[in-house]
Amino acid sequence: MDISLLKRLAAAIxxxxxxxxxLAVLQSLGLLVPHAAHF
Known part of the structure; x- marks a missing residue:
């Protein structure tokens, strides 16, 4: 494999x-703070 290809793969991951x-943090914040839209 090419090293540049590995670097691109690692960057994508x-x-x-x-x-x-x-997304997980935003979802947990949305669940913990239902009134986040007011801020």
Missing amino acids: AVGCTIAAT
């Missing part, structure tokens, strides 16, 4: 994990 974690 990191971005995917970051997005998933952000």
